[in-house]
Amino acid sequence: MDSTHDVSLDVHALPAEVALFPLPDHVLMPGVPAPYRVFEPRYRSMVEDLLEMPEEDRWIAVPRLAPGWKSDYHGRPPVNPIATLGRVVTCEPLIGSHYFILVEGVARVRLVECSSDRPYRLACIEPLRDTTTVADLAGGRHQIVEALSQAVYTLSQIVGNTASDLTEALQDTSDIERLVYRLGAAAMDEPDERQALLEERSLLNRTGMVLNSLSDLIALSSCHLGASAPA
Secondary structure (H helix, E strand, O other): OOOOOOOOOOHHHOOOEEEEOOEOOOOOOOOOEEEEEEOOHHHHHHHHHHHOOOHHHOEEEEOEEOOOHHHHOOOOOOEOOEEEEEEEEEEEEOOOOOEEEEEEEEEEEEEEEEOOOOOOOEEEEEEOOOOEOHHHOOOHHHHHHHHHHHHHHHHHHHHHHHHHHHHHHOOOOOOHHHHHHHHHHHHOOOHHHHHHHHHOOEHHHHHHHHHHHHHHHHHHHHHHHOOOOOO
8 A cells, every 4th residue: 555645635526437528738737726718618518518617626637648649639639648637726717619718736646538418528547656754754854845935036136027926826834735836837948858847646746846947947038137046
């Protein structure tokens, strides 16, 4: 039996089956809200089905399309099996029967696609548990928050308001797992980096990945602006 666990994840609150909303070069992170314009007929049908459900049950998974997806985009293109489960928290109807939805990333999961009688695809989900978690950090939790905070502060001193997404993420450090995901979402532009962060099962390793991205941004910003990073 796997003794590891994700302290931020209540597996009993998650759905057994979920609609898939795969996208190219996009990785939704837990704890991060993301807006989407829905215009394809199959996904408009998905939204319409979700709107018939109670608000707390409007779940979707947003996997990143895997290499080779272009040849079968309108069919069943391959997707990365590790994705973020999210909940549709707002939905605004648009002209042309389109929708604007806001999805809040909730939990990292493994997708196992199942048969669907709907125009869109469905998958069963398996929670993806960490091998090291907050419970393993002991006194290291404070050091991690301090290291992340110092890196964000250093970057904000160089670029000012450009780092607002990062500084806003630091307003709440009560859930270190979500903090790391939020900082990663703000610091990492490359989809491959974001997917690697999502798939990493060690909280300590994920933290290191985010710190490396922040260090790269500090070095790049200092060089570009001709500034020296504050000590």
